[in-house]
Amino acid sequence: MQKEEIPSIHQEHQVDRNLVEHALDLLEASRTPRDEPVPLKEGLELPEVMPESGIEAKKMLDELASSVLETSAQLHHPGFMAHMDPPTPSVAWVASFWQAALNQNLLHPDVAPKARFLSERLVSWIAPFFGMDGGHFVPGSTVSNLTALWAAREIKGVKKVAASKMAHLSVRKAADILGLEYLAMDSDPLHQWHPDSDSDWSDTALFLTAGTVATGAIDHLKSLPSAPWVHVDAAWAGPLRFSNQYASLLDGVENADSVGFSAHKWMYQPKGAALVLFRDSETAHQAMSYGGGYLSAPNIGLIGSAPASALPLAATLLHWGRSGLSDHLNADMNKAEQLASLIEEHPDFEIWGPCRTGIVVWKPKHFPAAEVRSRLKKAWVSLTQIDNETWLRSVAANPGADPEFVFQQVLEAANIP
Numbered sequence: 001m002q003k004e005e006i007p008s009i010h011q012e013h014q015v016d017r018n019l020v021e022h023a024l025d026l027l028e029a030s031r032t033p034r035d036e037p038v039p040l041k042e043g044l045e046l047p048e049v050m051p052e053s054g055i056e057a058k059k060m061l062d063e064l065a066s067s068v069l070e071t072s073a074q075l076h077h078p079g080f081m082a083h084m085d086p087p088t089p090s091v092a093w094v095a096s097f098w099q100a101a102l103n104q105n106l107l108h109p110d111v112a113p114k115a116r117f118l119s120e121r122l123v124s125w126i127a128p129f130f131g132m133d134g135g136h137f138v139p140g141s142t143v144s145n146l147t148a149l150w151a152a153r154e155i156k157g158v159k160k161v162a163a164s165k166m167a168h169l170s171v172r173k174a175a176d177i178l179g180l181e182y183l184a185m186d187s188d189p190l191h192q193w194h195p196d197s198d199s200d201w202s203d204t205a206l207f208l209t210a211g212t213v214a215t216g217a218i219d220h221l222k223s224l225p226s227a228p229w230v231h232v233d234a235a236w237a238g239p240l241r242f243s244n245q246y247a248s249l250l251d252g253v254e255n256a257d258s259v260g261f262s263a264h265k266w267m268y269q270p271k272g273a274a275l276v277l278f279r280d281s282e283t284a285h286q287a288m289s290y291g292g293g294y295l296s297a298p299n300i301g302l303i304g305s306a307p308a309s310a311l312p313l314a315a316t317l318l319h320w321g322r323s324g325l326s327d328h329l330n331a332d333m334n335k336a337e338q339l340a341s342l343i344e345e346h347p348d349f350e351i352w353g354p355c356r357t358g359i360v361v362w363k364p365k366h367f368p369a370a371e372v373r374s375r376l377k378k379a380w381v382s383l384t385q386i387d388n389e390t391w392l393r394s395v396a397a398n399p400g401a402d403p404e405f406v407f408q409q410v411l412e413a414a415n416i417p
Contacts, residue, residue, distance in 0.1 A: 033074060037080045081396060093270075139273075149175065162207065164191075164209060193219040197225040205227065205231060232259045246330070335403050361392070372392065
């Protein structure tokens with residue numbers, strides 16, 4: 001019997017090494033720090049309607065590079081200390097390339113058996129740092145918060161959710177979606193919330209924040225009152241649990257019922273990588289488990305089709321190890337503290353409060369913060385509103401940031417000699 005040959009792969013789906021190398025050349029050319037980390041040129045130079053005919057692949061990449069690579073903010077720029085969006089390491093780029101090429105769907109075990117295992121193994125690595133016993137990947141902490149509150153409603157029957165007025169807007173969204181009453185609670189002058197032990201929380205889920213968006217504040221995580229469910233939204237500061245120097249900032253998180261954090265923030269991952277973790281993951285997952293005739297395994301949580309987003313994170317952690325991640329986090333914290341020291345030592349600037357989780361909130365005393373930001377060219381910081389005042393906000397999520405350079409650029413923008 002003649003051996004049957006396997007048909008060849010369609011040429012559009014083969015590995016085109018020349019195309020990949022050309023894309024890498026374009027990317028490499030765009031990595032040199034520009035004079036302006038945030039370019040003035042905006043928008044994509046694309047046709048207004050879908051083209052009827054395509055163009056050759058390399059030519060397409062050349063044209064697309066001018067709109068994407070050359071006009072994107074350089075998160076790795078020495079002058080970029082602006083947002084909770086870090087530059088990603090090259091090992092994560094390579095793993096993301098594999099992820100996109102394989103296009104596995106965790107919804108189907110036969111399509112992604114190893115990807116599912118990889119995801120589960122990473123959760124088992126990460127969960128113990130927060131005192132949790134399991135969980136799953138989600139696209140971001142907005143979904144993490146919604147998932148946790150969904151579990152609280154199904155398991156404990158909560159009817160309300162209480163969170164600080166400084167909590168992320170996704171908490172209110174989650175309450176609205178699930179039909180729960182939302183209680184916005186006052187925080188202290190440093191933006192920390194400590195739930196009142198004299199209040200009745202018997203039907204309320206307490207949502208605490210570890211790293212508020214505006215200032216990086218951490219709510220009181222210890223000595224909490226009795227409540228049916230406690231969730232910690234650690235979207236920003238959660239990765240500090242992997243630091244050998246700053247892990248104690250989140251002490252008390254292990255007493256929560258659930259924790260969420262974004263790996264695409266302070267674990268330097270591509271967007272779409274976050275986790276929701278549970279102290280009793282089996283019970284939580286059972287409460288959110290669905291089946292279907294086309295499924296060979298239950299679908300758990302909000303997400304149906306799910307990419308192998310654990311792959312870039314696995315590659316990063318295998319490459320760095322826990323200690324390497326800790327070194328990155330410690331270095332970023334040191335950069336924030338260095339910038340804070342420069343601000344505190346200069347008579348023409350004021351700092352909002354202590355720098356606790358790598359976020360520095362500051363402004364000139366005699367020059368509008370918004371105008372300073374509008375004048376910046378070689379460096380970039382973000383803006384935040386606190387008590388109807390505009391402040392500069394510098395986030396130390398860039399391993400390549402130079403605090404002295406950023407401070408000098410702000411000095412010049414504020415006309416301070």
